[in-house]
Structure formats: structure tokens, C-alpha cells
Amino acid sequence: MTPLSPAIAQPVVYIIDDDSSMRAALEDLLASVGLTTRAFASTRAFLAEPVMDAPGCLVLDVRMPEQSGMDFHRQMQELGLQLPVVFITGHGDIAMGVTAIKRGAIEFLTKPFRDQDLLDAIQQGLEQDRERRQRDAASAELHERWMLLSEGERNVARLVVQGLLNKQIAAQLNLSEIAVKVRRANAMRKMQVKSLADLVRITEKLEN
Known part of the structure; x- marks a missing residue:
């Protein structure tokens, strides 16, 4: 199957949270506004499946048993994962939030958070990723022309x-x-x- 172009591919929101009830609640919330989701209980489970060829955003829990969200956020650059990240946590503090934002996170939300705050952050992340994908596609096209x-x-x-x-x-x-x-x-x-x-x-x- 030919991949959809960055401009028309349907966006995907990835969720990594070890709390099954939170994952289900997030999936229901995002489904209610027409967003496709893929949910995982750990970063290991997330990495076991390929990221879809579509604009995306990652909703990432901070505290998880196997690997913390903060550690995974640092690892993402090494892995070449460019998904915008929205942190959610029940155990965060101001210093942790500042660190996450400085490292490029879209938002750092403390549970319980307003649904609209999360939706707004996700939409910002999806738009950011959509623009990045369009820039990458344009750059790749120019490079292909140059190689001709x-x-x-x-x-x-x-x-x-x-x-x-x-x-x-x-x-x-x-x-x-x-x-x-x-x-x-x-x-x-x-x-x-x-x-x-x-x-x-x-x-x-x-x-x-």
C-alpha cells in the first residue's frame, strides 16, 4: 500500500501509561473528538510496534515501573523519534515540568487535568508534527531533484x-x-x- 502523503494522512495519538483505567479514559476522550489512538502500558510495548506514517503526538505518563516518561523522552532523540510529547502525571512538580518543557515537551499536565487542556495540547502537538512532516517531505523532494x-x-x-x-x-x-x-x-x-x-x-x- 502506498503511504498517505503528510498533508492528508489521518493523525494518530499515542498513549503510554501503565494505568489501564487511565488509558481507557484517554482513548474514550480522544475518540469523542474523532482522534485515532494507539495505547500502550509501557515504553517497551510502544517501541515494539512501528510508528504510523501519519502526523502524531505522544501522551506520556511520567512515572511508570519499567522506564519513566522523563527517561524515555531523553531516549527518543537517540532513537530518532520526533513525536511531540505531552506529559501527564500524578506525581510531578514544577522543576520536573520546567525540565520537560526545556527538553521540547508541548505540555506538562498534572492529574487531574481538564480534558480541554489535554485536547488543546494534543492539537498543538499534531499541528507541530504535521508541519515538520511537510518540511521533511519538501526537503526530500528538493534533494531528489538535486540528485538528478x-x-x-x-x-x-x-x-x-x-x-x-x-x-x-x-x-x-x-x-x-x-x-x-x-x-x-x-x-x-x-x-x-x-x-x-x-x-x-x-x-x-x-x-x-
């Missing part, structure tokens, strides 16, 4: 965006000006740009 260029075309394009004239590029690469013009035109066609300004912007994105 021959090495000679890439060399010319790099010098073009540095502001060199065709004559200067020809001298530096030991080419004729006609060859430079042909490679420059091919590069712009393959990169799907119509102006030097567009080529400069795309090249900057590829380098960042």
Missing part, C-alpha cells in the same frame, strides 16, 4: 549561486561558455526553477 543533476551540472549550479558569471565559471571549471550555459540550463530545468533567485533559495535549503 550530473556532477558537472551541480558544479556549475554551485558556482552560479555564488554569483559567478558564465565566463568566470567556464574559466574555473575549464569549460567553454556554451558548455556552462547548457549545464546551467539543465540544472535549472531539473531543479524546476525559472530564476537565479529561486535556484539560490533552493541551494540554501539543501545546505541547511
